[in-house]
Amino acid sequence: MAYLSTDKVEHHFHDVVIVGSGGAGMRCALQLADAGHRVAVVTKVLPTRSHTVAAQGGINASLGNVASDHWHWHMYDTVKGSDYLGDQDAIEYMCRAAPLLVRELEHQGVPFSRLDDGRIYQRPFGGQSREFGEGGQASRTCAAADRTGHAILHSLYQQNLRAGTHFYQEFFALDLITGDDGCQGLMAWDIARGEYHLFQAKAVILATGGAGRVFRVTTNAHICTGDGGALTLAAGLPMEDMEFFQFHPTGIADVGPLITEGVRGEGGYLINANGERFMERYAPTAKDLASRDVVSRAIAQEIREGRGCGPKKDHVLLKLDHLGEELIMSKLPNIHELALRFADVDCTKDPVPVQPTVHYTMGGIPTNRFGEVVYSKGRNKEVVFPGLYAIGEAACVSVHGANRLGGNSLLEIVVFGRACGNQVMKHLREHRYHAQLDVDCWQRGAERVERWLSSARDRREGPSIADVRLRMQTIMQEHFGVYRTEELMAEGVARLESLAGEMDRAVISDGCGLFNTELVEALELENLMALARVTAAGALARRESRGAHARDDYPERDDERWMRHTLATLDSEGVKLGYKPVRTSPMTVESFPPKKRVY
Numbered sequence: 189m190a191y192l193s194t195d196k197v198e199h200h201f202h203d204v205v206i207v208g209s210g211g212a213g214m215r216c217a218l219q220l221a222d223a224g225h226r227v228a229v230v231t232k233v234l235p236t237r238s239h240t241v242a243a244q245g246g247i248n249a250s251l252g253n254v255a256s257d258h259w260h261w262h263m264y265d266t267v268k269g270s271d272y273l274g275d276q277d278a279i280e281y282m283c284r285a286a287p288l289l290v291r292e293l294e295h296q297g298v299p300f301s302r303l304d305d306g307r308i309y310q311r312p313f314g315g316q317s318r319e320f321g322e323g324g325q326a327s328r329t330c331a332a333a334d335r336t337g338h339a340i341l342h343s344l345y346q347q348n349l350r351a352g353t354h355f356y357q358e359f360f361a362l363d364l365i366t367g368d369d370g371c372q373g374l375m376a377w378d379i380a381r382g383e384y385h386l387f388q389a390k391a392v393i394l395a396t397g398g399a400g401r402v403f404r405v406t407t408n409a410h411i412c413t414g415d416g417g418a419l420t421l422a423a424g425l426p427m428e429d430m431e432f433f434q435f436h437p438t439g440i441a442d443v444g445p446l447i448t449e450g451v452r453g454e455g456g457y458l459i460n461a462n463g464e465r466f467m468e469r470y471a472p473t474a475k476d477l478a479s480r481d482v483v484s485r486a487i488a489q490e491i492r493e494g495r496g497c498g499p500k501k502d503h504v505l506l507k508l509d510h511l512g513e514e515l516i517m518s519k520l521p522n523i524h525e526l527a528l529r530f531a532d533v534d535c536t537k538d539p540v541p542v543q544p545t546v547h548y549t550m551g552g553i554p555t556n557r558f559g560e561v562v563y564s565k566g567r568n569k570e571v572v573f574p575g576l577y578a579i580g581e582a583a584c585v586s587v588h589g590a591n592r593l594g595g596n597s598l599l600e601i602v603v604f605g606r607a608c609g610n611q612v613m614k615h616l617r618e619h620r621y622h623a624q625l626d627v628d629c630w631q632r633g634a635e636r637v638e639r640w641l642s643s644a645r646d647r648r649e650g651p652s653i654a655d656v657r658l659r660m661q662t663i664m665q666e667h668f669g670v671y672r673t674e675e676l677m678a679e680g681v682a683r684l685e686s687l688a689g690e691m692d693r694a695v696i697s698d699g700c701g702l703f704n705t706e707l708v709e710a711l712e713l714e715n716l717m718a719l720a721r722v723t724a725a726g727a728l729a730r731r732e733s734r735g736a737h738a739r740d741d742y743p744e745r746d747d748e749r750w751m752r753h754t755l756a757t758l759d760s761e762g763v764k765l766g767y768k769p770v771r772t773s774p775m776t777v778e779s780f781p782p783k784k785r786v787y
């Protein structure tokens with residue numbers, strides 16, 4: 189149904205359109221703009237409000253500034269951390285490139301904390317080892333106090349302004365324009381002015397970040413609604429490994445804001461209601477610095493067995509007062525402020541109440557290590573979808589597999605932001621002209637907006653966005669949490685599918701076109717719902733425990749049947765699941781075969 193005439197749509201031409209101005213989008217934009225291409229960055233918030241700004245603890249690179257280190261050990265830790273679901277070619281590429289990319293960030297203006305001799309400060313983080321696990325704890329995480337993401341994002345933004353990148357801020361991406369030749373552009377909505385914009389491009393890059401808001405308690409910002417993934421599903425392409433959501437062990441109890449793993453890296457530790465350092469029982473060697481899935485399960489287990497703290501016995505305590513006020517105020521000032529503001533605790537004196545909180549989307553839009561979006565054709569044949577790319581937390585390349593190591597995500601966004609930029613340049617050499625678009629290619633995107641606005645103008649009756657969203661988040665939280673079972677998840681899938689049916693009846697009350705935040709939330713909820721459905725279906729089907737996906741009824745990892753990636757598509761008939769093998773061959777070194785993961 190045509191709602192609008194073409195003159196209501198502003199038409200832009202760029203070589204490349206990047207959706208997202210987080211670290212991934214900005215690093216990629218910089219690579220392309222510096223090479224002289226006409227680059228647009230479309231972002232639904234002001235560029236420096238992207239979630240990258242909230243990253244605290246740091247970025248991994250085997251600089252070896254504090255203790256000896258090697259990229260190969262970093263690779264080993266990442267493969268092991270991924271519970272052998274990570275693709276080893278991409279992991280090798282990332283770990284080898286890390287030192288270069290971190291030094292490059294320093295030259296671009298990131299004010300890293302320093303050692304006394306002037307080199308970049310590095311702190312220990314979870315799951316880091318030397319000599320392939322035999323040489324003890326590594327110190328691999330480069331930090332700018334506990335505001336590393338803030339420093340990186342602002343530096344990259346400034347570099348992009350210098351390079352002449354075009355920013356379209358507070359624009360909401362509605363739909364991908366795809367045809368036989370692949371992706372040709374994007375339809376977007378200017379939130380402030382209430383106008384439609386058609387971006388025509390030779391390449392479109394999705395850098396839309398994670399989808400933590402699928403759950404109720406999360407460290408993720410309200411804008412982390414997985415929009416790029418939903419656009420990919422709507423284009424008929426799959427999402428990969430969405431059942432793997434990382435629970436960070438130390439979100440502030442009840443509310444969710446993150447207390448960085450850097451606190452434990454600096455010497456903080458967890459205690460239960462008896463004042464016992466319980467991690468010694470679960471991970472005798474790495475203790476509080478075991479990988480995140482292990483620590484989260486340990487906390488959940490303590491709470492289950494009645495050793496939780498507080499009146500509801502539903503959290504544990506993170507003790508750091510023994511580190512001293514001077515260290516806390518110089519290395520962890522942001523944590524001090526967060527604990528005061530959200531838990532009313534002065535962490536220089538008292539421990540902070542914490543619980544596992546949804547933190548990171550390991551799954552995402554399937555790509556190869558050049559950032560090209562791929563899908564499966566026939567059995568085991570992977571093909572590239574031309575003109576469409578994905579990077580950062582929105583993508584699944586997959587370097588994190590079933591569990592991400594702290595400090596590897598800021599690394600991923602710069603490494604693959606740059607790699608994708610380089611690959612797009614090759615594509616641009618072969619695609620010098622814009623494609624011819626269908627005259628009504630923008631209608632599907634516009635309909636998304638018009639449907640919601642008309643629900644308000646016609647004063648239709650129905651459930652509100654806030655109501656449906658809360659119900660969806662509660663289902664995900666209750667049925668797809670740290671521990672999962674067949675029965676629990678099957679019930680969750682049924683509840684979710686019936687709730688998804690209610691989306692057709694949902695309404696908004698504000699029918700104004702200008703800065704309509706309720707409309708934006710409605711569009712985001714559509715996206716969240718699609719991702720929740722593929723997450724739930726993928727989780728129910730995976731009958732094993734691996735990384736962040738822990739099942740009481742299948743407590744062991746099953747490499748024979750399940751060392752493979754889930755691929756989920758979504759259409760009017762519901763979710764369909766397929767699978768593809770893990771890429772176990774690295775580029776130049778021998779592969780790390782699966783073995784039991786102990787810390």
Ligand SMILES: Cc1cc2nc3c(=O)[nH]c(=O)nc-3n(C[C@H](O)[C@H](O)[C@H](O)COP(=O)(O)OP(=O)(O)OC[C@H]3O[C@@H](n4cnc5c(N)ncnc54)[C@H](O)[C@@H]3O)c2cc1C
Pocket residue numbers: 207208209210211212213230231232233235237238239240241242243244245246247248336337359360361362395396397398407408409411412414415416446448547548579580581582594595596597598599601
């Ligand atoms: C609290 C917190 C702390 C963290 N700390 C660390 C850490 O110390 N170390 C580490 O390695 N990792 C950390 N992480 C993870 C890491 O910060 C993120 O994975 C990473 O920054 C994601 O970057 P990104 O560029 O992919 O996406 P984001 O920074 O999330 O940016 C997404 C962009 O997409 C845009 N966008 C989304 N949807 C649309 C749409 N429909 N239309 C237009 N624009 C859209 C947004 O406006 C935004 O610009 C942390 C995460 C959190 C939540």
